[in-house]
């Protein structure tokens with residue numbers, strides 16, 4: 550599987566008040582050459598535009614809990630984030646038909662998590678990527694608990710490969726230049 554990585558998605562603003570990822574994605578959108586690589590394509594996405602505009606975590610419901618397979622298929626769920634999750638799944642691909650090989654979802658947290666990698670699944674690629682990142686920065690930690698699976702309702706579960714990155718501690722609605 551890992552031999553065929555062609556498309557990578559970098560997502561910020563799944564939570565609209567977590568500015569580190571939002572501003573990173575904005576920077577990548579302004580300077581797309583930062584993401585140019587010879588062996589794969591990289592696209593960026595600001596996941597929750599209305600929540601970002603209002604500097605709020607979400608409008609109706611936590612977007613990062615809207616990606617359960619049964620909820621994506623449930624046409625009766627019509628809140629702002631429910632519809633947004635369906636749109637994002639359409640763009641990034643459903644769990645069983647991913648359009649992106651790797652999804653990286655950027656978050657920040659008020660908890661003292663440093664730079665924590667939360668792999669999307671227990672695929673060896675994810676652990677190799679996390680191990681590599683620990684060699685680049687001494688603050689990188691890896692957490693793979695019970696939620697390290699595609700059964701969860703998080704955006705990252707749209708692909709088996711990838712991770713959430715949590716940085717903190719940082720207050721919501723604040724951009725910390727060192728963490729950025």
Ligand SMILES: [Zn+2]
Pocket residue numbers: 563564567656657
């Ligand atoms: Zn978050």
